[in-house]
Amino acid sequence: MRIYKVGGAVRDRLLGKPVTDIDWVVVGATTEEMLAKGFRPVGADFPVFLHPNSGEEYALARTERKSGRGYGGFTFHASPEVTLEEDLIRRDLTINAMAEDDQQNLTDPYHGQRDLEARLLRHVSPAFAEDPLRVLRVARFAARYAALGFTVAPETLELMRQLSESGELEALTPERSWKEISRALMENQPQVFIEVLRACGALKVLMPEVDALFGVPQPPAHHPEIDTGVHTLSVLQQAALHKQPLTVRWACLLHDLGKGLTPEQEWPQHIAHEFKGLKLIKAVNERFKAPRDCQELAMLVGEYHTHGHRALELKPSTLLELLQSFDVYRRPQRFEEFIAACEMDARGREGLEQRSYPQADYLRGAATAARTIAVQPLLEKGFKGPELGEAIKRERLKALKAYKENA
Structure with a gap:
């Protein structure tokens, strides 16, 4: 029995980043041997065990074979004969396919360390294209490591494009998709996640409502960046810079979906885009089964964000209706998150990122007065x-x- 640290823990140590979760792989062992050493089994599909003391996960080395559609369409084979190299080749990226023993001796059969130095996210083998979830995972890693200069290798992006065109992405469950999307939105550069999905054609499949915003112009006087898709990415970037929670980031991504429905002859104006977008926001919410707080805030921000921007001009009666819509008396936090999303929207404009947003304090004061x-x-x-x-x-x-x- 030989035990190796694998995946993210090895990658992050080599990058000089803090290691949080540690995954272990066990080569040359049987289920019976693991049980005899006090490990507790937890894997339903393949042998994964919890360490009797640390509680960390230890998986038997295994191979896998495609047997159906989607993320779950695999059969696994674990036995003492499976080598470390065979276990590592089934992983997604070379930088995640390294292992080290207890002396920190590195096993790197697929040149992950070389790709770390080259700042490349590259697939390990053609089997990458068998798992559609990897499209989302690679885009998420691109968002996580963009600040370090990482990009997706062209040949990997091509495989992601093939996956996007194959129909396999439709086989992903809402739960698995949301897990990746929500984690990606909480990265330091979540806009890169959307950019990579768009570059490989996955955004058009997963969120056609967001994809439709690119190339749609807005009035230059209010939006120097002009393109609605570019604006959406900037708003998301501002939300990350200001350390906003997931609810706000999700609302920022979806707030302008109605602009994608504006007929070309009406460009660059987008009359009533707030109301037109509600059915699209609802559709995206339901497609990924987003948590209720994310769904509710996205709908409210979509409908009322222009009210937020015009807060100082609103009649007292309109202001009261706005406060009632958010139930500020019982749910003050939701209104605070709405204000944050409005401010991110205002800052997500080219050259206006540092402009003050007096509407925020004005709205807070109005809520206090009503309370x-x-x-x-x-x-x-x-x-x-x-x-x-x-x-x-x-x-x-x-x-x-x-x-x-x-x-």
């Missing part, structure tokens, strides 16, 4: 039921009028 209305005095005046609701609304409107006059 100060106490219900108890109205109850004491005898209001109840629907009348109480109307009385609260009147008082909040009065507070917002005073706020606007004094702002």
Whole structure:
């Protein structure tokens, strides 16, 4: 029995980055031997065990063979005869196909270290094209390591293009796709994830609504970058720079989908794009079964982001409707995330990245003013039921009028 550290832990150590998760592969062992040493089995499809003390995952060396469509369409074979090189060749990228023993002696049969130095994301073998999930994984790694100068090798991008055209991407489950998408959006340069998907044709398959934004012009006076797709990438980049949570980043990606529906003869104007985009945002949300908080914020940002930008001009009644739509009294955090998404949208414009966004503090102040209305005095005046609701609304409107006059 020989045990090796594999994959990301080896890659990140060689890059000088902190190692968090460690994966181990065990060569020359049987399931019975692992159980006898106290390892606990967890793998349903292939033999993976938890270490009795550390709880880390140890997998028996295995080979795999394509047996069906999609991410799960593989049969695995694990036995003591499977070599380390055979186990490593089934991995996605050369930089993830290295192993080291307990003395940090490197086993690198597919030249991962060379590609690390060349800053290349390159597939290990033609079997790469058997797993459609790898298109998303490579794009995610491109987003993670873009700051270090990594790019996707041309021959790997070509394989990704073939996968995108093969129909295999449609076989991915929403859960697996969302796992990769959500992780990619939380990388330091999530816009690179979208750029790589677009470069290999996968964006058109997975998110045609986002792909349709590229080449759609906007008014240069408001959008010096002009192209709506380029703007969307910039907004996503700003969200990452400002360390926004996943909910905000997802909303930033989808906020302008309605502009992809504007007839060419109406360009560069996009009248009512906020409402037109809602059905598209809903479709993307449902396609990937995004978590409820991500779905809700994306819909609200899509519908109201231009309200956010015009906050200082809104009538008190419109401002009150906006606050009601977000249920700011019970869910203040969601409104705060809306404000953040609006600010990222404003900053995601060429040359305007550093411009102040006074609307943010104005909206926060409006929410505070509306929240100060106490219900108890109205109850004491005898209001109840629907009348109480109307009385609260009147008082909040009065507070917002005073706020606007004094702002």
